[in-house]
Amino acid sequence: MRKILSTLLLASGLLLSAQVGINTDTPKATLDVNGDINFRNKIVLLNATDNTLSEGNNDQLLVSQGEGYPPTWKTLRIPEYEPNKFYLIFNNSFSDKVGVKFTNGEEASMTSSRGATFNKGTNISSLQGFKKINGLSQTISVFSTQSKAYFQFETVVQANFGPNGATDTSIDYACGIFVDDKLVNLRQRNLKASSANYPFLTHNQIGIVENLTKGNHTVSVGCARLASYGDTTKTLAIGTNTNTNINGFVAQSSLKVDVYEVPEVFNPIIN
Template identity: 35%
Template structure:
């Protein structure tokens, strides 16, 4: 019996020290420990240990996450809670800002009535100089469920370069998904007094889009100068300074997009993204 044990131990050490690999249920191990079969762990798992340190135990609620080829796994907390499939959850949000707004001359697109899903081209009108898209705010979002809702929040400064009393301009700012209008606000700004003052206004727009198809969608913010008041011909600024009482930093625009979705059982997106 003792001779058998000695021979068995000799065989194990020979395998271990001979090629540095041990196989269970395999004669050709491909890793330091290659288990061909089920693996049961009844107590603890330590990660990142060394000859002088035991390693790190995972905390309650953490899971083992691969960091990719050549990197060791790590303990990570799930970023999302359990989902109720009948409720909406905020899956992600995007926030962007820019000092590259629009400086628009005296061309106008007309005081039109806007409708949902109207095209971006018809919104801006035939006179292209009357407005445009704030390109730095354009974003691509992904919809995983057709019942999703996209919520938008846009803020900027509207400024007129006028020195005459009661002169001003009428504008419209819209949010578009795939070049279709989803939300719009109009505003008229006139100078209150004559002189060196250049009037400005903090403009806000909140809108939403729903019943979008599964896949990627492009979101844009666009502005058009609808009309001029009292023969006003000066420039207007949308998130862009047109006079020295404000600079581009003070005029900058910000745009938030939030996605609210009902959990989709066919969604294969990982719950944790490193």
């Protein structure tokens, strides 16, 4: 009996210290199972703090926390996408306090009508007199062939006109939104002199482009001085100030970008 007991104790000690393999003669872990595993009841984790057992919740997964740390239950927060519906995939806003200025010598010299010049898809290099607002040039990513990108541009435009109530003293200008240097949206406006010194206005425009190719794209904003009337010697400022009745904070530019897509890289889930 003493020999049998000693043998059992020795075998138990070996089991406690050795690696155990099921369906393998060369286990590579404390317990190495080579084959399918079927758990008929529950998997539980021991909480070493209070020695309680945790079974996890529905839809939770057992996740490793790295070598030397116990595993834990985690919930995967995967959004549910329905087929053929657009979802907001990218959203960001950018700002710029530098802006651009135009003297009378930087006015665009257009050889054809504005209607013939400003066409969707025109490269900015073909639009004379346009300057980019550098801080608004940013990279966006598109992951689906079905997408809609919305752009909202806002800035302040000022000229250093003195007090003049004459309506024929004014400056025409234009601002365009570009994707990969191609025009996708343009607005023209006119800043008029008034009875006040150094008039300014708030400029807003919204653009949209559909079904950009998948990959990275650069969105940018560029503006131009088109024509002057009356006193043509004055400076035009867009996204910055010409005089101290407003400051750079007030005059700064902003661009908001939203990209909606019909997801292609997610498995659709229908409830």
